[in-house]
Amino acid sequence: MKKDVLFSLKSLYRDDLRVTGYRFGSGEPAACIVGALRGNEIHQMAVAAQIVHALRGIEAQGGLVPGKEILVIPSVNHFSMNIGKRFWSLDNTDINRMFPGYDQGETTQRIAAKLFEVVKNYRLGMQFASFYMPGDFLPHVKMMDLGYQEPSLGCAFGLPYVLLRNPRPYDTTTLNYNWQVWETQAFSVYITGTEEIDERSTRESVEAVLRFLSAQGVIRENAWGPGEHSRIVTESELVSVPAPAAGLYRRFYHPGDRVREGQALCEIVHPLEGNVLARVTSPVDGRVFFAHHSPLVKERGVVYKIITGA
Amino acid sequence: MILPVVSVNLPVDEQMRVCKRRLMPEGASGRLPRISIVTGTHGDELEGQYVCYELARRIEAQPRLLTGIVDIYPALNPLGVDSITRGVPGFDLDMNRIFPGSEDGAMAEYAAAHITQDILGSDVCIDVHASNIFLREIPQVRVSETTAKTLVPLARELNCDFIWVHASATVLESTLAHTLNMRGVPTLVVEMGVGMRITREYGDQLLAGIFRLMHRLGIWAGEAPQVRTPIVSTDGKVAFLNAPTLGMFVPRVMHWEDVHAGEVIGDILNPLTGEGTEIASPCDGVLFTLREYPLVYEGSLLARVLAREEVRA
Numbered sequence: 002m003k004k005d006v007l008f009s010l011k012s013l014y015r016d017d018l019r020v021t022g023y024r025f026g027s028g029e030p031a032a033c034i035v036g037a038l039r040g041n042e043i044h045q046m047a048v049a050a051q052i053v054h055a056l057r058g059i060e061a062q063g064g065l066v067p068g069k070e071i072l073v074i075p076s077v078n079h080f081s082m083n084i085g086k087r088f089w090s091l092d093n094t095d096i097n098r099m100f101p102g103y104d105q106g107e108t109t110q111r112i113a114a115k116l117f118e119v120v121k122n123y124r125l126g127m128q129f130a131s132f133y134m135p136g137d138f139l140p141h142v143k144m145m146d147l148g149y150q151e152p153s154l155g156c157a158f159g160l161p162y163v164l165l166r167n168p169r170p171y172d173t174t175t176l177n178y179n180w181q182v183w184e185t186q187a188f189s190v191y192i193t194g195t196e197e198i199d200e201r202s203t204r205e206s207v208e209a210v211l212r213f214l215s216a217q218g219v220i221r222e223n224a225w226g227p228g229e230h231s232r233i234v235t236e237s238e239l240v241s242v243p244a245p246a247a248g249l250y251r252r253f254y255h256p257g258d259r260v261r262e263g264q265a266l267c268e269i270v271h272p273l274e275g276n277v278l279a280r281v282t283s284p285v286d287g288r289v290f291f292a293h294h295s296p297l298v299k300e301r302g303v304v305y306k307i308i309t310g311a
Numbered sequence: 312m313i314l315p316v317v318s319v320n321l322p323v324d325e326q327m328r329v330c331k332r333r334l335m336p337e338g339a340s341g342r343l344p345r346i347s348i349v350t351g352t353h354g355d356e357l358e359g360q361y362v363c364y365e366l367a368r369r370i371e372a373q374p375r376l377l378t379g380i381v382d383i384y385p386a387l388n389p390l391g392v393d394s395i396t397r398g399v400p401g402f403d404l405d406m407n408r409i410f411p412g413s414e415d416g417a418m419a420e421y422a423a424a425h426i427t428q429d430i431l432g433s434d435v436c437i438d439v440h441a442s443n444i445f446l447r448e449i450p451q452v453r454v455s456e457t458t459a460k461t462l463v464p465l466a467r468e469l470n471c472d473f474i475w476v477h478a479s480a481t482v483l484e485s486t487l488a489h490t491l492n493m494r495g496v497p498t499l500v501v502e503m504g505v506g507m508r509i510t511r512e513y514g515d516q517l518l519a520g521i522f523r524l525m526h527r528l529g530i531w532a533g534e535a536p537q538v539r540t541p542i543v544s545t546d547g548k549v550a551f552l553n554a555p556t557l558g559m560f561v562p563r564v565m566h567w568e569d570v571h572a573g574e575v576i577g578d579i580l581n582p583l584t585g586e587g588t589e590i591a592s593p594c595d596g597v598l599f600t601l602r603e604y605p606l607v608y609e610g611s612l613l614a615r616v617l618a619r620e621e622v623r624a
Contacts, residue, residue, distance in 0.1 A: 010609065013557050013581065087403055091608060092445060098482075105553060108610035133402050134417065170484035171408045241415065247320035272323045299327075299401075299418050300320035 002057050007074065008115040010108070018080045020112075022119065025056045028068035031219045033123035033185075034210065035074050035116075035176065038097045039088065040081025044194045044203070045129035049075035051207045056220075059211075064222040071219060072123065077116060097130075098171065100179040117179065125217060126180040127210060130189040134303060135295040139256040139288070140205055142231075143189040145172060147181050152233045154186055157216035158209040159228015161257070162290070162308065165235045193256065234308055240285050242305040244269055246278040250298040254305070258289045266305050269298060285309045316384065317425035319418045327390055329422055331429070332363075334370050334381040344379035344529045347430045347496075348521065350439040351384075352407045352487060354391020354398070358504040359439030361514040366521060370531075379530030382433065387426055387487075395507065397443065408482070410490040427490055434528050435465060436498040437521065438488050444506035445604040446612060449567045450513050452541070453500045455479045458492050463543060466499050468527055470520030470538035472567065473599055473617065476545050505603045544617055550593045552614040554579060554607040558588070566601040576614060579607060595619035 003024040010018040036042070036049025053073050059065060076082065081090045088095045094109045101121070102114025120126065132138065141162040142155040155163035172178050180187035190210070193202035208225040215223035244250070249270040254260055260283045269279040281304060291306035298304060316329040335343065348366060350359025363385040370377055386392045390400045398404050399419045409416075412423025430436055442448045451473040452466040459476045466474045483489055491498040501517060504510040523538050525531035554560065562577035570576055570592040579588045590613055592598075600615035607613065 011557050012608065013559075013606065014583070091606065091611075092443070093397065093403075105551070106610060107553065107612055108608040111610040133404055170481050173481045243415070243417070247322045249322070297322035299322060301421050302417050 002053075002060060007119050010080075010112065012080075015080070020074065020077050020116065023053045023056075023073045023075075025060050025071040025073075026065040026067070026069050028070055030123040031069035031071060032125040032127070032214055032217070033072045033074070033120045035077070035120065035126075035128040037076040037082065038078055038128070038176065039095065039131060040078050040083075040085070040090075041087040041196050042129065042131050043082065043196055044192060044198050045131060046076045046079075046082070047198050048129055048192060048203050048206045049073055051203055052210055055207055055211060059220055059222055062222070064220055066218055066221055069219045071214065072120070074116070074120070077112065097176055098174045100174055100176050101183075117176070120176075121180070121183045121185065123185055125213075125219070126177075126185040126187040127213075128176050128187070128189050129206070130177070130191055131195040132191070132291075134293070136291050136293040136303075137193045137256050138191045139290050140193060140202060140209070141191050141290070143177075143191060144187070145178050145181055146235075147178075150181055151186060154217075155188055156231035156233070158188070158190070158213045158231065159225075160190075160205075160209050160231060161229045163231050163233045164239075165233065167236065238309055239290055239306045240287065240309055241303050242266060242281060242284065242307065244279070244281065244293075244298045244300060244302045244304050247298060247300040247302075248272045248278050250293060250296055250304065252292060252294065252304075254289050254292060256289050256292055260287060260289060260307065262286050267293075272297075281305075283307060316429045317422045319421060327418065327422070329384070329387060329389060329426060332367060332383040332385075334367060334377060334383070335379070336377050337374070345382065345433045346379070346521075346525055346528060346530055347382040347384065347433040347436040348439065349384040349387055349426075349430065349436060349487070351386035351392045352388055352438070353405075353440065353443070353506075354388050354394065354396045354400075355444060355506040356397075356441035357392070357507060357509050358441035358513060360385060361509045361511060362439055362517055362521070365514060365518055369518070369522075373533060376531055376533040378532050379525070379528065381525070381530065382430075384426070384430075387422075397506075407487060408485045410485055410487045411494075423487075427487070427494075430491060431494055431496060433496050435524065436488075436491050436496050437469070437501060437524075438498055439501045439503075439517070441504045441506055441508075442502055442600075445602060447505040447566055447601050447603045448502045449473060449599045450501065450503035450516050451475055451599065453477060453502055455483065455489070456545070458497075461497055462492075462499060465497055465524065467541060467543075468520055468524040468538060469499065469501065469541075470516055470523065470536070471501065471503075471541050472539065474541045474543045475549070476543065478546055542617060548618045550596065550616045550618060551612065552576070552590060552593065552616065554590075554609055554611040554613055556588050557581070557608050558586070559605040560590070560602050560607050560611075560613055561605065562601060564598060564601075566598060568598055569596070570598050570616060571595050577602075590614075592616055
């Protein structure tokens with residue numbers, strides 16, 4: 002393993018921001034793994050850190066395939082993480098809305114440019130992503146549907162689902178989108194939890210990435226089995242279930258649970274009087290893909306996403 | 312009259328409501344020309360608040376001169392305006408990246424869909440922004456090059472100093488202005504002043520332009536105010552000055568002032584080490600953007616200069 006400060010940024014009264022990369026093997030830039038791009042992506046950083054830890058062991062046992070290089074960058078925006086902010090500490094801009102970056106531009110454009118310069122030539126790119134709404138996902142791999150990606154590759158993670166997303170205008174400045182434009186096979190890996198660490202999900206996510214690296218001939222070892230048989234789904238197969246009322250939220254089902262049409266998924270409780278305002282039922286037979294987890298819910302907030310017929 | 316545009320229940324005994332104020336001639340019937348003035352998409356931008364208030368006050372002072380409909384939307388992101396939050400509180404979501412929204416979406420997308428629907432049918436929309444807390448802008452209209460042919464003639468009426476015709480970017484397709492422009496409502500984006508502040512002088516300047524535009528549209532029978540002739544420029548004529556180092560930026564020049572190539576416009580000072588770095592203009596021109604918030608990192612935008620030949624054009 003070779004540990005490098007890939008780039009750094011000075012601050013007036015704080016320590017430097019040092020973005021550290023961990024390289025395993027040498028040769029073809031085969032795979033790059035990026036953890037936290039945002040300050041609240043603590044679990045995403047933790048998973049990437051465990052991948053560093055696992056790859057050290059694999060390297061020590063001669064498990065790397067010669068001629069292939071793996072780069073892991075566990076965290077980019079720990080400047081914000083250290084002070085409890087999600088976006089950039091000064092101007093609140095999102096590094097993951099700045100790609101491919103601009104080296105003469107604003108601070109976060111420069112950070113994105115420096116990062117992209119380092120990661121853009123890898124054949125495979127993985128980023129641990131987070132969602133803007135409070136909730137838990139069934140671990141899955143998301144790929145932007147740009148017409149030239151290979152969805153079947155995503156199945157090699159052995160996670161239950163590979164989700165294809167039609168990019169929207171605001172997606173065009175994300176790392177995932179730009180990786181694909183630069184002909185990297187890019188995957189956003191969604192894990193359970195963002196600000197809290199779910200040990201089981203951490204373990205499963207690390208195994209999924211190592212399984213994928215093995216299937217792609219980047220590491221030799223595959224001690225993790227084939228994983229689950231992945232199903233490729235599009236966003237149109239996800240049914241969003243909105244909250245019909247606002248209030249306190251009582252969740253009955255978790256990501257991965259199977260539900261039947263008409264089954265009660267959750268209750269919305271009057272926040273001041275305690276009575277049940279609404280009982281939300283599943284509109285379809287399927288499997289819970291996303292479940293809201295904050296104790297409060299707004300009217301129309303998405304409380305569940307269900308994969309039909311799963 | 313104050314009309315509801317969209318509302319969503321919040322968890323504990325509160326509704327998020329977007330409202331508009333409609334001013335129209337008493338007893339009017341039939342199809343009337345209509346202008347919509349919107350602001351407050353970013354909760355930390357308050358310059359449009361004075362414009363909304365003062366526009367209604369001036370119209371109500373001479374109601375017989377009103378010959379069309381004026382819809383005023385002072386806070387598209389009411390939770391943001393009320394909590395000094397740029398995005399939509401609770402989501403850290405930029406409301407101006409989710410248009411046209413979705414009827415089936417969560418709170419912000421649902422609100423965006425209803426706001427869009429409500430504005431459709433207007434003859435013109437003016438979307439008033441105020442930079443952010445970091446930069447001060449002279450009153451300017453920003454127009455993408457794909458809509459320039461339609462919008463620049465309207466923008467010339469707005470009494471702004473500058474019309475910036477910028478390159479189109481895919482990411483901007485999710486803005487309110489792009490959505491409305493694509494759906495047949497010519498929409499002008501005005502940037503002026505600075506975040507979290509109200510500059511009365513800029514507000515009055517824009518108001519003169521709005522009355523002139525209303526006159527042109529047949530909404531205002533009063534005299535059309537004289538307006539200044541704006542500089543119309545493209546991206547290629549705008550020089551960006553980004554901070555080469557970190558520290559506290561202290562300007563030496565005034566905003567909207569002529570500067571010369573090599574002239575020092577300010578200093579970046581490091582109060583801990585005592586180091587100072589002079590910042591010079593890269594060209595002759597006029598300074599139309601100037602940093603307001605002193606703390607800078609490498610890359611922070613300090614100023615924008617409109618190159619001299621463009622100023623003379």
